Amino acid sequence: MSHPPFSPAQARAARERIGLPPEHVVAAMAQLGVHRSTETLRCWEAGVVTPSEEELFALADALWCPVPVLMDLTPRSLREHRLARQFTAERLARRVGMDLAAYARAENDHRWNGTDRQTLVLADALGLEPEELLRLIGRAGELDGLLREAVEGRWKQYTAQLARLVGARDRAVAQALRTLHQEYARFNERYMGHLVARSDDTRLKEIATERAAWLQGLSDRFLHLLGDDSGR
Structure with missing residues (x-):
């Protein structure tokens, strides 16, 4: 090495x-x-x-x-986070419950293939926040997609899957999704209200732009809500 x-x-x-x-x-x-x-x-x-x-x-x-x-750096890669916590590769692999060769491949290839349980243990061992964990294992895009589906549809059915993805409790994720769903619904209510009232196109475009910006920052908003939950 x-x-x-x-x-x-x-x-x-x-x-x-x-x-x-x-x-x-x-x-x-x-x-x-x-x-x-x-x-x-x-x-x-x-x-x-x-x-x-x-x-x-x-x-x-x-x-x-x-x-x-x-x-002289801020840890970004899996290896750097491991070193920052003073884990040898062998010790961290044992802690996570992974074969050393498989763990070494994850470090070298920058591709994490651990199970949900191994991922949660990894986050705990390295002290990773949800957003850093997702970036580290390359699943940030998956979070964006699931959140978009949740706020636009029936959010409750996404609770368990999102909880596993970010390593949070179901209750905390449910509270965050409920809040996001309500916020998204308010954008739609405002838009429809102005549409029915035959407001000018400028106001409709403003609301649509606000909603687009909110959707763009959906993952950050979700993780912020999880951070505010004292029961995590």
């Missing part, structure tokens, strides 16, 4: 912030079971070599520094 992302400048700055000389850092790493020389640490900070995952985790703990800071 390739070495993880690593910022020599961030590592050096983290060490200087807590005022530890290289000797103390490698001693702290040794207590964590990772024995390296001060010269190795200096090479990391100089950008000559890059630490392995095991070394990165030990260095982060020795420096009391979050792994994403040492990687």
